[in-house]
Amino acid sequence: MNGLKRGGAAIVGAAESDLGHVADGLNPIDLMAQGIARAAEDAGLRLRDIDGLLCATTQSRTSGLNLSEYLGISPRYIDTTILGGSSFMFHVAHAVAALQLGLCEVAAIAYGSTQRSVGRRQASVREINPFETPYRPFLPSTAYALAASRHMHEFGTSREQLAEVAVAARQWALLNPVAWEKKPLTIEEVLNARMVSYPFTVRDICLVTDGGGAIILTTPERARSLKKPPVHVLGCGSAITHANISSMPDLTVTGALESGRQAYAMAGLGPKDIDVVELYDAFTINTILFLEDLGFCAKGEGGSFVSGGRIAPGGALPVNTNGGGLSYCHPGMYGLFLLIEAVRQLRGECGARQVKDAETAIAHGNGGVLSSQSTVILGTAATI
Amino acid sequence: MEASPLAVYQSYLDKGELAYQWSPQAGRAVFYPRLVCPYSGSTQLEWRVASGLGAVYATTVTHPQQGEPYNVALIDCDEGFRLMSRVEDIDPMQVRIGMRVRFRLHKPPGDEPPYSVFVPLEGAR
Numbered sequence: 001m002n003g004l005k006r007g008g009a010a011i012v013g014a015a016e017s018d019l020g021h022v023a024d025g026l027n028p029i030d031l032m033a034q035g036i037a038r039a040a041e042d043a044g045l046r047l048r049d050i051d052g053l054l055c056a057t058t059q060s061r062t063s064g065l066n067l068s069e070y071l072g073i074s075p076r077y078i079d080t081t082i083l084g085g086s087s088f089m090f091h092v093a094h095a096v097a098a099l100q101l102g103l104c105e106v107a108a109i110a111y112g113s114t115q116r117s118v119g120r121r122q123a124s125v126r127e128i129n130p131f132e133t134p135y136r137p138f139l140p141s142t143a144y145a146l147a148a149s150r151h152m153h154e155f156g157t158s159r160e161q162l163a164e165v166a167v168a169a170r171q172w173a174l175l176n177p178v179a180w181e182k183k184p185l186t187i188e189e190v191l192n193a194r195m196v197s198y199p200f201t202v203r204d205i206c207l208v209t210d211g212g213g214a215i216i217l218t219t220p221e222r223a224r225s226l227k228k229p230p231v232h233v234l235g236c237g238s239a240i241t242h243a244n245i246s247s248m249p250d251l252t253v254t255g256a257l258e259s260g261r262q263a264y265a266m267a268g269l270g271p272k273d274i275d276v277v278e279l280y281d282a283f284t285i286n287t288i289l290f291l292e293d294l295g296f297c298a299k300g301e302g303g304s305f306v307s308g309g310r311i312a313p314g315g316a317l318p319v320n321t322n323g324g325g326l327s328y329c330h331p332g333m334y335g336l337f338l339l340i341e342a343v344r345q346l347r348g349e350c351g352a353r354q355v356k357d358a359e360t361a362i363a364h365g366n367g368g369v370l371s372s373q374s375t376v377i378l379g380t381a382a383t384i
Numbered sequence: 385m386e387a388s389p390l391a392v393y394q395s396y397l398d399k400g401e402l403a404y405q406w407s408p409q410a411g412r413a414v415f416y417p418r419l420v421c422p423y424s425g426s427t428q429l430e431w432r433v434a435s436g437l438g439a440v441y442a443t444t445v446t447h448p449q450q451g452e453p454y455n456v457a458l459i460d461c462d463e464g465f466r467l468m469s470r471v472e473d474i475d476p477m478q479v480r481i482g483m484r485v486r487f488r489l490h491k492p493p494g495d496e497p498p499y500s501v502f503v504p505l506e507g508a509r
Contacts, residue, residue: 148444149443150442197445
């Protein structure tokens with residue numbers, strides 16, 4: 001066990017910043033601040049109530065300093081852990097610990113990126129690795145494509161099955177007014193799109209957008225007096241298996257197996273108890289890997305599991321209900337948006353894409369090249 | 385001052401050899417080369433020259449915006465270490481997982497240091 005208490009903290013505010021292609025001149029700190037202001041309004045809190053700040057972006061070396069200055073706050077607890085797209089799930093676990101220990105009372109977790117406006121190369125400077133760079137891997141796509149090749153080899157997973165993931169995400173995105181993609185997508189269109197790194201075409205790969213947002217956590221006691229129904233943190237887990245794809249122990253098994261095990265144990269729940277599933281879909285293979293590793297199907301069966309619209313609107317298991325990184329928004333480190341969507345689903349705020357009677361949700365973050373995995377399980381008051 | 389692990393690795397490549405480290409304490413190969421064994425914590429790592437034989441563990445074909453598609457692969461070397469490389473002398477889409485391959489030195493034009501690539505080892509499995 002990790003020492004965190006089930007229900008030891010609650011999410012009381014959640015908001016996106018501007019998304020897509022934001023106004024010229026906006027920077028990541030602007031978007032973080034905008035997200036926090038909107039999340040505070042959502043919670044019925046003031047900026048000066050925030051005494052814990054957790055944030056990550058690839059575009060500011062000392063984002064914690066810049067964001068504190070911008071907001072005019074001096075947080076008692078600060079954490080700028082950065083482990084890729086899963087950073088914000090790590091932040092949730094750290095915020096729960098900080099709230100439990102009294103290191104702060106109101107913790108904001110924020111993200112901002114302008115990678116579409118400034119270009120990927122400028123938003124995230126690629127590090128040189130003398131043991132990989134000479135082979136010109138197009139990272140991260142090539143790394144995930146290597147993982148997909150292994151899954152296809154060992155389990156017979158097909159390109160059509162990968163495409164099912166992209167099509168389901170698109171169907172959800174069409175129900176989300178703020179999603180980037182607005183047109184339907186077919187399996188044939190995925191397969192016939194421009195090839196990037198076999199087996200992935202551009203439609204197997206997440207979007208490149210701007211965006212940011214924030215969530216606000218507090219103690220369960222304080223949460224009761226705020227504007228929105230609290231969403232309780234039931235379980236957290238994390239695992240790091242490698243940094244570079246050439247050092248990943250087994251390309252068909254991710255650290256989600258371990259992070260999920262920890263989160264389920266803390267929550268006292270299993271995959272059958274989860275109503276809404278939000279998985280970090282940077283690539284179509286991700287959704288398949290995480291459905292397997294988080295126990296929604298057996299290892300190797302992810303491809304057939306996602307087929308026939310099983311994870312699309314109206315399917316047996318609602319997965320990536322906002323449209324995902326594939327069709328809704330992906331500013332580079334997408335994890336925070338999974339948490340925002342999970343919160344909204346549990347509050348019943350999702351309109352046309354609302355999952356009926358949702359009481360529990362899993363938000364699973366992935367970082368690097370399947371390198372860092374972090375799982376958060378959330379629940380309504382009924383689960384406490 | 386001792387040479388860095390990268391410099392030693394490159395010096396083997398300059399001689400046309402693919403080198404890796406062996407950790408006597410862990411009883412296994414270590415790759416990429418480093419100062420500390422990740423399996424035992426020992427700083428005693430020995431250099432060995434690999435046979436250059438291995439098998440494809442994972443493979444993809446990357447399509448650049450300009451230029452021809454090329455292979456990127458992970459190779460499991462017979463000595464028990466894995467590295468990123470490229471399989472040449474074959475259509476990149478025909479590179480198969482499990483295919484036996486052999487090390488070949490690649491000398492890029494200009495100042496770039498030489499690096500390892502692999503070619504199919506025909507007839508062997």
